[in-house]
Amino acid sequence: MSADTVTRTIAAAPAAPRAARPRMRWGSETIAGAIIVGGLIAVALLAPVLAPASPTAGDIGRRLFDVGTNGNILGTDGQGRDILTRLIWGARPALIGGITPVLIAGVIGTALGMIAGLAPRIGRSAIMRTLDVLYAFPAILLAVAIGAALGPGVVNSIVSLAVVLIAPIARVAEAEVLRVRSADFIDVARASGASRALIAIRQVLPNIAPTLIVYGTSLIGLAIVYSAGLSFLGLGVTPPEPDWGQMLNDLRQFIYDRPLLSLVPAAAILLASIGFNLLGDGLKRRLEVRDGEALL
Amino acid sequence: MLVSTLKRLAQSVPIMIGVAIVVFVTMKLIPGDPVAALLGPNSTPASRHALTERLGLDQPLPVQFGSWAISALHGDLGTSISLQRAVGPLVVGAFLNTLILLVAALLIALVGGIVLGTLSALRPSSVLGRFVRGFTLFTISIPQYTVALLLLLFAVETGLLPTGGMVTTGQSGPGTVLVHLVLPAIAASITPMGGIARLFSTALSDVLHQDFITSYRARGLAGAAVLRHAVHGTIPALLNITGLQVSYLLGGTLFIEVIFAWPGLGQLVFQAVSSRDYPVVQAGVLLSALVLVLVNVVVDSVHAAIDPRVRA
Numbered sequence: 001m002s003a004d005t006v007t008r009t010i011a012a013a014p015a016a017p018r019a020a021r022p023r024m025r026w027g028s029e030t031i032a033g034a035i036i037v038g039g040l041i042a043v044a045l046l047a048p049v050l051a052p053a054s055p056t057a058g059d060i061g062r063r064l065f066d067v068g069t070n071g072n073i074l075g076t077d078g079q080g081r082d083i084l085t086r087l088i089w090g091a092r093p094a095l096i097g098g099i100t101p102v103l104i105a106g107v108i109g110t111a112l113g114m115i116a117g118l119a120p121r122i123g124r125s126a127i128m129r130t131l132d133v134l135y136a137f138p139a140i141l142l143a144v145a146i147g148a149a150l151g152p153g154v155v156n157s158i159v160s161l162a163v164v165l166i167a168p169i170a171r172v173a174e175a176e177v178l179r180v181r182s183a184d185f186i187d188v189a190r191a192s193g194a195s196r197a198l199i200a201i202r203q204v205l206p207n208i209a210p211t212l213i214v215y216g217t218s219l220i221g222l223a224i225v226y227s228a229g230l231s232f233l234g235l236g237v238t239p240p241e242p243d244w245g246q247m248l249n250d251l252r253q254f255i256y257d258r259p260l261l262s263l264v265p266a267a268a269i270l271l272a273s274i275g276f277n278l279l280g281d282g283l284k285r286r287l288e289v290r291d292g293e294a295l296l
Numbered sequence: 297m298l299v300s301t302l303k304r305l306a307q308s309v310p311i312m313i314g315v316a317i318v319v320f321v322t323m324k325l326i327p328g329d330p331v332a333a334l335l336g337p338n339s340t341p342a343s344r345h346a347l348t349e350r351l352g353l354d355q356p357l358p359v360q361f362g363s364w365a366i367s368a369l370h371g372d373l374g375t376s377i378s379l380q381r382a383v384g385p386l387v388v389g390a391f392l393n394t395l396i397l398l399v400a401a402l403l404i405a406l407v408g409g410i411v412l413g414t415l416s417a418l419r420p421s422s423v424l425g426r427f428v429r430g431f432t433l434f435t436i437s438i439p440q441y442t443v444a445l446l447l448l449l450f451a452v453e454t455g456l457l458p459t460g461g462m463v464t465t466g467q468s469g470p471g472t473v474l475v476h477l478v479l480p481a482i483a484a485s486i487t488p489m490g491g492i493a494r495l496f497s498t499a500l501s502d503v504l505h506q507d508f509i510t511s512y513r514a515r516g517l518a519g520a521a522v523l524r525h526a527v528h529g530t531i532p533a534l535l536n537i538t539g540l541q542v543s544y545l546l547g548g549t550l551f552i553e554v555i556f557a558w559p560g561l562g563q564l565v566f567q568a569v570s571s572r573d574y575p576v577v578q579a580g581v582l583l584s585a586l587v588l589v590l591v592n593v594v595v596d597s598v599h600a601a602i603d604p605r606v607r608a
Binding site for chain 1: 310311312314315317318319322323325326327433434436437438439440441442445446448449452453543544545546547548550551554555565566569570574577578580581584585588589592
């Protein structure tokens with residue numbers, strides 16, 4: 001072909017498609033979860049503004065009004081306190097009790113998992129075996145035992161849950177590190193003279209982060225349920241501070257006359273849990289991370 | 297297989313020792329002086345000193361742990377402070393009741409979970425599949441105590457099933473236990489059912505996408521027969537998740553037992569926590585953890601027995 005024909009042939013060819021950029025498809029799950037979680041955070045932050053009445057001062061003359069009463073749309077509890085108000089204020093300890101232990105356990109667990117994953121065989125065995133001991137306890141019983149030892153209170157509840165969550169997070173982190181560690185770019189980094197710490201932080205961590213973030217999000221849902229459970233058993237938030245789990249235990253005794261009342265905090269806990277689980281599921285699908293769900 | 301099981305048992309001994317140490321340390325964390333608590337505020341220093349020596353609390357911690365562990369191995373786990381009875385038989389008896397609840401709940405969860413998981417794996421985009429996925433999300437999110445309360449409400453409102461306890465007063469035998477078992481077992485099975493369903497759905501779906509299934513289909517095998525071949529590949533995952541759910545249930549039945557007044561280990565530990573009866577809490581947690589370690593050994597051994605890829 002003459003040079004002319006070649007040029008015209010090339011010019012006549014359809015333009016090469018633009019380099020395909022993956023479209024951000026967040027998915028309905030993630031959005032639904034984000035809305036619920038966002039709503040919860042908003043309620044918690046805006047509690048002083050949103051709540052119609054006082055969370056701790058009750059009117060005994062108006063005790064045990066059923067759901068749907070004029071003036072107390074979600075009813076009143078045994079001391080005459082408005083349940084809607086206590087529900088709104090209860091979002092704070094729920095979120096704090098759910099997010100803080102996961103953050104603490106996340107930092108410690110990830111660090112342990114990374115050390116274990118990057119360490120020689122002996123070091124890894126030692127760390128993982130020690131964590132296996134914590135893993136051997138049924139989670140709720142361990143939380144209850146530590147909570148019982150430390151006594152009631154939000155801080156103690158956070159500590160117990162954090163201790164319980166360290167081992168599963170460390171396991172996921174270690175498994176991820178082992179997966180990443182054999183990759184070529186790690187060898188390249190080492191060959192270019194990077195120290196082990198630098199490799200760990202700059203190369204390994206960003207690659208294991210998606211799985212850990214997804215796992216952590218679903219653990220927050222679990223932690224909210226557990227911390228409400230601890231309060232239910234009298235071990236977490238102490239009265240008169242409102243807390244969903246404690247409200248549930250408190251209203252349980254009236255289940256024969258006012259069954260709907262105890263369902264209100266239960267619904268709140270359920271909603272919070274579903275929200276974080278949806279978010280975690282959606283993120284997992286979007287980020288296409290491996291299934292860390294099975295570990296707790 | 298026997299040798300590897302024994303090896304696993306031997307390997308689990310350090311873990312069991314670790315478990316005992318953790319339980320011991322946890323109880324030592326309790327603030328306050330147990331001797332002062334036992335003798336009251338009017339006790340003299342001499343009597344406090346005498347009791348401290350008698351209880352061995354002046355010994356260094358490793359020695360205290362050693363003597364506690366040795367007595368525990370002999371079955372002496374101390375005396376319950378509130379009930380004034382030997383802790384050992386108390387805890388073991390309660391544990392057996394929990395075991396009944398646990399096995400029943402696990403069976404329901406397995407059957408329900410496998411059915412739901414199969415539906416979700418076979419028809420992922422259909423209305424049924426989406427409903428199942430939503431339902432399993434709901435079941436893993438709902439707290440145990442909420443399900444228990446809902447079922448208790450059902451029992452109270454309809455009067456069809458008993459609202460608590462393990463037997464109807466005056467009766468005995470398996471009949472009355474079974475009637476009382478229905479609601480607590482269903483309550484306890486809901487969350488594990490969701491977990492099993494989700495995992496089984498993923499596992500089955502993975503197996504169904506493998507080449508050998510395609511080759512079967514290409515040769516004309518259809519429907520239920522294909523499923524039969526596929527189920528084989530899901531058994532390791534099923535074993536894994538069952539072990540995990542046993543772990544969850546060992547603690548999770550606590551709320552069910554409290555709400556339904558089922559006289560199991562969970563209720564015992566809860567009452568002991570409320571009455572600061574630490575020997576009982578200690579023994580209860582220790583027993584649960586040790587049982588869990590054994591369960592894991594069994595699950596791992598069975599897994600290795602049926603799946604050669606797992607054998608080290």
